[in-house]
Amino acid sequence: MRDPQLLKGILEGCVLAIISKGETYGYRIITQLEQNGFDRMLEGTLYPVLTRLEKRQSIVCRIGKSPLGPMRKYYSITENGLIELEQFKNDFARITRSAMNVLEDEDEG
Amino acid sequence: MRDSYVFYKDRLNDRFLSVFEKIELFILSCDMDKVTVESKLSELLDTFISAQEDGRTPETLVGEDVKAFCRMFISECSWKYRLLNLLDNIRWVFWVILCSSIIIDILPLVYEAKGISELGGMLLALKTPYLIVGICLTGFVATIINAVTRALVFKTKRTLIKSLSFVSTVVYFVCIFLFFDLTESFFPAEFDIPLWTVLVCGILYLTVYYITNRKRLKLYRSHKTDLFSAVSIEVDSEYDSFTMKRYIKEKNKALKRNKAELTFETFLNNEEKRCIQNYKLYTFFKIAPYIIVILSILNDLAVGNYDSYLQLSLSSMILLIIQLLVFKGMWKLIKTSNDIMMSWIREKRNNM
Numbered sequence: 001m002r003d004p005q006l007l008k009g010i011l012e013g014c015v016l017a018i019i020s021k022g023e024t025y026g027y028r029i030i031t032q033l034e035q036n037g038f039d040r041m042l043e044g045t046l047y048p049v050l051t052r053l054e055k056r057q058s059i060v061c062r063i064g065k066s067p068l069g070p071m072r073k074y075y076s077i078t079e080n081g082l083i084e085l086e087q088f089k090n091d092f093a094r095i096t097r098s099a100m101n102v103l104e105d106e107d108e109g
Numbered sequence: 110m111r112d113s114y115v116f117y118k119d120r121l122n123d124r125f126l127s128v129f130e131k132i133e134l135f136i137l138s139c140d141m142d143k144v145t146v147e148s149k150l151s152e153l154l155d156t157f158i159s160a161q162e163d164g165r166t167p168e169t170l171v172g173e174d175v176k177a178f179c180r181m182f183i184s185e186c187s188w189k190y191r192l193l194n195l196l197d198n199i200r201w202v203f204w205v206i207l208c209s210s211i212i213i214d215i216l217p218l219v220y221e222a223k224g225i226s227e228l229g230g231m232l233l234a235l236k237t238p239y240l241i242v243g244i245c246l247t248g249f250v251a252t253i254i255n256a257v258t259r260a261l262v263f264k265t266k267r268t269l270i271k272s273l274s275f276v277s278t279v280v281y282f283v284c285i286f287l288f289f290d291l292t293e294s295f296f297p298a299e300f301d302i303p304l305w306t307v308l309v310c311g312i313l314y315l316t317v318y319y320i321t322n323r324k325r326l327k328l329y330r331s332h333k334t335d336l337f338s339a340v341s342i343e344v345d346s347e348y349d350s351f352t353m354k355r356y357i358k359e360k361n362k363a364l365k366r367n368k369a370e371l372t373f374e375t376f377l378n379n380e381e382k383r384c385i386q387n388y389k390l391y392t393f394f395k396i397a398p399y400i401i402v403i404l405s406i407l408n409d410l411a412v413g414n415y416d417s418y419l420q421l422s423l424s425s426m427i428l429l430i431i432q433l434l435v436f437k438g439m440w441k442l443i444k445t446s447n448d449i450m451m452s453w454i455r456e457k458r459n460n461m
Contacts, residue, residue, distance in 0.1 A: 026152055027159040030170070047152075048184045063148075068158045069117035071151040 007038075007045070013088035014038070015049050016081055019059055023076040025066075026050070050075065058084050114151040117158070125157050128167040128175060134262045134274055135179045138255040142193035144325050149182070176263045193325075195248060200318050203311035250284045352453055374461075377454050384447045384454075394440040398432035 018024065018032050030046060053059045058081035066072035077085070121129055132153065136146055160170050171178040258277050319326070356376045363371040406425050408414070415421040 025155070027156045030156070031163075045181060047149075047182050066155045066158075068155060068162065069120055070114050070154045070158070071148075072155045073148070073152050 010092065011038075011045060012049050012053060013085065013092060015046070016053065016058060016077065016085045016088065019075050020077045020082065020085055023062075023074050025072050025074050029075075053081070056080070056084075114147065114154045117154060120158055120161075121154075122161060125161050125167050128171060129154065129157055131175055131262055132171075132179055132182070135176075135259055136183060137274075138258040138262070138277075139183055139191075140194050140252060140255055141183070141190040142197050142325075145190050145193070153182070193322075196318060196322075198248070200315060203314050207308065207311050207315075247281075247284070251281060254281055348449060348453065352450075373457075377457060380450055381454055384450050387443055387447050390443065391440065394436045394443075398429060398436050401432050402429045 014033065014036075015029060018029050024032075026046065029050075033046075050059070054061055054075075057078055059075045059077055062074045062076070063071050064074050118126065118129065133150055136149060139146075141149075156170065157167065160167070254277050258273060261273060356371075356373065359376065360371045363369070402425055405428060406421065409421060415424075
């Protein structure tokens with residue numbers, strides 16, 4: 001993905017969607033995003049997203065002991081986060097439909 | 110006491126460790142408060158170890174440009190965290206002032222050391238304004254050094270990273286020393302702030318600080334792992350090798366004395382009994398300081414070794430504090446040793 005602005009816009013929603021499926025942690029979110037095609041998107045973008053979501057109280061964080069040693073932050077979604085996710089899905093569907101209409105028109109033109 | 114992420118850094122291989130150390134030095138030079146730094150580095154280290162277990166390389170996580178990764182990683186950490194860092198540092202300055210004033214003012218009541226009080230009071234009165242200016246200057250110096258460190262960290266070879274960190278620390282303390290050495294030339298002796306003013310400000314600041322930061326400090330204390338507890342969490346191969354050698358030694362000793370063969374199960378049972386006995390010592394370590402102080406008071410009263418009840422009370426209080434610290438330290442050593450042994454016994458029994 002070449003456009004970082006485009007990525008930034010949808011990454012928060014995708015991260016919320018992953019966290020909404022159950023409590024998870026940073027590396028697992030990274031691998032799930034990569035499995036779904038967000039390859040090489042990292043470059044540090046995930047952690048600021050998680051910080052922003054936590055500040056907005058869309059997710060909460062629990063500090064626990066990792067089986068690998070250091071402390072690990074486990075994230076889970078809040079009520080606010082669920083509402084935000086629904087809104088994101090609606091907005092994304094709407095924008096995608098509109099964008100596809102424009103792009104298809106351009107192709108036909 | 111060591112921070113938790115520092116204790117687990119050695120689980121990284123050379124490649125991951127090289128990248129992690131650069132990121133660590135960058136983040137440590139970002140003037141953020143300790144809680145945030147600990148939290149971020151701990152999370153990053155966990156991610157690195159997980160990726161290493163999956164056979165990945167650090168470049169697949171952070172990209173080719175580590176500097177850009179670092180900038181992005183801390184992009185959400187605003188001036189608020191730098192302010193928290195400054196408030197944390199000011200806290201320690203006020204603690205030093207308060208402890209110094211207690212030592213200077215109370216000690217002479219306990220001991221016939223008036224000279225200390227006069228000299229110390231003079232020093233504290235003279236240096237109080239310097240301390241306040243010093244806070245601003247050291248903060249400024251630290252900011253400059255940190256900015257230079259951040260600029261150099263990605264241009265430095267891995268072997269020189271630790272040297273860079275060391276040099277930064279040395280330069281910082283040299284600046285502090287030079288400041289205090291030169292202040293007498295610039296500050297007239299009349300420029301003075303009454304000690305009681307500084308003490309009141311200090312107590313006020315510390316009270317407000319701890320009330321407003323209690324949640325943050327509680328979080329920090331809850332996941333800050335000190336060396337003793339961290340060692341007791343898992344038994345490493347060195348401890349295992351050492352204990353097995355001890356078992357073999359005791360087994361051979363029993364054979365030489367024509368006693369019954371010391372089986373491994375018997376050895377484990379004996380060690381477990383010894384640990385259980387040691388755990389019972391907790392009550393002794395808890396009440397021993399109080400018994401010692403009570404005996405000391407009774408002795409002083411009996412021989413008349415006191416000038417006033419105030420002096421007797423103060424000296425007893427100081428003695429109690431020292432005894433509590435000593436016995437607490439001793440108990441912690443014994444408990445840690447016990448915890449490690451119990452952990453080892455459990456591991457061996459699970460494998461049998």
